[in-house]
Amino acid sequence: MKHRSPDEYLILKRIIGRAADSTQNLVGHGIRVGMGDDAALFQPKAGHQTILTCDWFLEGTHFLRDKHPPDAVGWKCLARAVSDVAAMGGVPRCFLLSLALPVSHTGRWLDEFLSGLRRAARKFDCALAGGDTTRRREILINVTVVGEVRTARAVLRSGARAGDLLYVSGRLGEAELGLQILRHSKGLGNRTNPLTRKHLYPEPRVALGRWLADARLASSMMDLSDGLSSDLPRLCAASGVGAQVQMSKIPRVRIPKHALVGGIDATRLALHGGDDYELLFAVPPHRLQVVPMSFQGVPLTSIGSITKKREIVLLEDGGRQQQLAAGGWDPFRVTR
Amino acid sequence: MKHRSPDEYLILKRIIGRAADSTQNLVGHGIRVGMGDDAALFQPKAGHQTILTCDWFLEGTHFLRDKHPPDAVGWKCLARAVSDVAAMGGVPRCFLLSLALPVSHTGRWLDEFLSGLRRAARKFDCALAGGDTTRRREILINVTVVGEVRTARAVLRSGARAGDLLYVSGRLGEAELGLQILRHSKGLGNRTNPLTRKHLYPEPRVALGRWLADARLASSMMDLSDGLSSDLPRLCAASGVGAQVQMSKIPRVRIPKHALVGGIDATRLALHGGDDYELLFAVPPHRLQVVPMSFQGVPLTSIGSITKKREIVLLEDGGRQQQLAAGGWDPFRVTR
Numbered sequence: 046m047k048h049r050s051p052d053e054y055l056i057l058k059r060i061i062g063r064a065a066d067s068t069q070n071l072v073g074h075g076i077r078v079g080m081g082d083d084a085a086l087f088q089p090k091a092g093h094q095t096i097l098t099c100d101w102f103l104e105g106t107h108f109l110r111d112k113h114p115p116d117a118v119g120w121k122c123l124a125r126a127v128s129d130v131a132a133m134g135g136v137p138r139c140f141l142l143s144l145a146l147p148v149s150h151t152g153r154w155l156d157e158f159l160s161g162l163r164r165a166a167r168k169f170d171c172a173l174a175g176g177d178t179t180r181r182r183e184i185l186i187n188v189t190v191v192g193e194v195r196t197a198r199a200v201l202r203s204g205a206r207a208g209d210l211l212y213v214s215g216r217l218g219e220a221e222l223g224l225q226i227l228r229h230s231k232g233l234g235n236r237t238n239p240l241t242r243k244h245l246y247p248e249p250r251v252a253l254g255r256w257l258a259d260a261r262l263a264s265s266m267m268d269l270s271d272g273l274s275s276d277l278p279r280l281c282a283a284s285g286v287g288a289q290v291q292m293s294k295i296p297r298v299r300i301p302k303h304a305l306v307g308g309i310d311a312t313r314l315a316l317h318g319g320d321d322y323e324l325l326f327a328v329p330p331h332r333l334q335v336v337p338m339s340f341q342g343v344p345l346t347s348i349g350s351i352t353k354k355r356e357i358v359l360l361e362d363g364g365r366q367q368q369l370a371a372g373g374w375d376p377f378r379v380t381r
Numbered sequence: 382m383k384h385r386s387p388d389e390y391l392i393l394k395r396i397i398g399r400a401a402d403s404t405q406n407l408v409g410h411g412i413r414v415g416m417g418d419d420a421a422l423f424q425p426k427a428g429h430q431t432i433l434t435c436d437w438f439l440e441g442t443h444f445l446r447d448k449h450p451p452d453a454v455g456w457k458c459l460a461r462a463v464s465d466v467a468a469m470g471g472v473p474r475c476f477l478l479s480l481a482l483p484v485s486h487t488g489r490w491l492d493e494f495l496s497g498l499r500r501a502a503r504k505f506d507c508a509l510a511g512g513d514t515t516r517r518r519e520i521l522i523n524v525t526v527v528g529e530v531r532t533a534r535a536v537l538r539s540g541a542r543a544g545d546l547l548y549v550s551g552r553l554g555e556a557e558l559g560l561q562i563l564r565h566s567k568g569l570g571n572r573t574n575p576l577t578r579k580h581l582y583p584e585p586r587v588a589l590g591r592w593l594a595d596a597r598l599a600s601s602m603m604d605l606s607d608g609l610s611s612d613l614p615r616l617c618a619a620s621g622v623g624a625q626v627q628m629s630k631i632p633r634v635r636i637p638k639h640a641l642v643g644g645i646d647a648t649r650l651a652l653h654g655g656d657d658y659e660l661l662f663a664v665p666p667h668r669l670q671v672v673p674m675s676f677q678g679v680p681l682t683s684i685g686s687i688t689k690k691r692e693i694v695l696l697e698d699g700g701r702q703q704q705l706a707a708g709g710w711d712p713f714r715v716t717r
Contacts, residue, residue: 082538083468084434089425098420099477101515132419141435143523179437187479187523202418
């Protein structure tokens with residue numbers, strides 16, 4: 046990680062002190078040189094491929110300064126990128142943090158941000174290896190995660206074949222419900238509210254993704270970051286297939302009576318809500334017997350099947366069909 | 382590289398079409414899966430360590446929309462990060478591009494940006510492997526470069542020892558002169574002006590860095606991105622040493638008579654000017670005979686020596702001494 050000034054050096058020292066593991070641990074993660082040099086040195090494991098992914102996490106676009114607690118910003122910026130590694134069936138190893146901050150946020154805000162980041166780094170076993178810092182009016186974050194997967198075991202988006210069954214982990218729409226509650230409440234989000242936790246502190250499905258890859262159960266996989274209606278078409282496009290989804294089977298958020306926010310509909314949340322970071326994966330028919338009902342407490346639900354015809358059809362109870370229209374996250378669509 | 386919408390998909394297609402190499406070439410760079418999946422898959426070379434580095438390149442902070450031609454923005458955002466790999470003695474292999482753009486810049490500006498990026502990617506033999514795009518009022522760029530170096534051959538900042546001679550490549554201050562000319566001229570910078578080219582299209586010293594590492598000539602090395610007065614103290618701090626620099630020996634920019642910008646002083650430019658991306662390195666006394674006067678046309682100049690005492694002293698002709706005060710780039714210093 047580079048620093049560029051005495052002041053920036055102090056920020057870097059804070060980052061190293063509060064977010065980085067000890068040198069001992071860095072070596073355990075394959076990192077030979079971390080902070081304070083031009084770049085980080087990483088020792089890849091023999092017989093493995095390296096997974097590379099990066100994610101924006103920008104104030105105003107991905108989080109709100111007055112709604113998202115700083116430690117949730119720290120947790121989530123790493124969790125999002127780790128989820129991409131999980132979606133390949135890999136394991137995270139280390140990450141680079143690019144951080145642009147106003148001077149006013151280099152004290153307490155930064156400390157709390159780093160505290161959330163460190164909790165996530167420990168939870169996902171992913172060590173801070175380097176990064177870049179600069180000053181900026183707005184809070185800008187970019188995280189690069191480096192992961193590993195045994196050679197030729199990565200699960201791509203492109204492997205789904207007609208006849209495969211389509212699965213999702215967890216319950217969809219929970220994070221979107223959390224976001225809506227956050228938007229309608231005053232001040233910073235509440236860390237302990239179980240309804241907002243899934244939005245603030247998502248848990249990428251690393252163990253599940255790795256198990257599906259190791260057991261060769263999934264022919265195709267991705268993480269649900271922008272909502273099923275946006276992400277399923279991408280998996281199908283990458284595989285050159287279509288899908289039929291049974292609406293009633295989609296495991297969806299349970300909306301408690303006291304969480305009354307106007308016009309909330311669990312089906313809409315489950316179809317179009319983003320930020321769940323659950324896994325969407327296809328399983329070939331001859332492997333179906335091996336898929337359990339749940340994995341480490343996370344339900345695995347078959348919601349439909351892969352079809353040869355390149356369209357995505359929603360089947361409703363009573364036989365009504367409709368084509369799926371994307372309703373998820375789209376930064377370049379000017380009106381949503 | 383992820384895309385998140387039909388619109389974003391078009392931007393991604395443009396990026397793939399204009400900046401990415403063919404699949405054949407990606408495989409040549411060790412990349413097994415590039416665009417369109419959750420993450421990129423990279424096959425590390427046996428017997429090598431992976432070098433990881435990332436760099437911000439932000440409108441208003443690192444470049445100006447109305448001064449920097451889009452293709453220079455594309456070239457420079459990659460060149461800066463590649464320079465960190467060169468400074469370790471490594472070779473770049475692939476990179477991730479995180480790009481946030483206003484909708485108004487997804488047409489011609491993006492095309493020209495990608496054209497400069499592609500030229501740089503070819504020049505540095507570094508393939509686009511993935512990234513993330515989003516919409517934003519300002520142009521935000523973050524580049525992660527992945528490089529490789531033979532195991533245990535990386536040259537760190539921390540290896541300088543008292544008695545080593547201190548070298549720089551090239552001439553210092555050329556990029557800063559280019560920036561000042563750019564600031565004083567109207568409209569977009571001129572691609573062909575040799576005085577601004579060093580600022581707009583820097584060439585990281587990849588071949589030199591690799592040669593110094595392979596030949597085990599450098600005990601310590603870094604790239605000069607923020608200016609000698611800012612960067613030399615970092616090399617010394619990392620090595621726990623000091624340095625004596627002979628002012629008259631610093632190879633400095635030649636200021637042509639027609640480039641009259643008020644108050645320009647070649648010595649100040651050479652000491653404090655940023656963005657040169659030359660290499661600063663230390664050579665142990667028993668290896669001095671091996672260092673040539675130039676490498677592939679780039680002059681290599683000894684400017685002083687490493688000392689035990691942890692201070693940085695500038696020796697002027699006539700014997701006057703002064704302590705070096707940092708005057709380079711410092712994003713968190715509010716007044717410069």
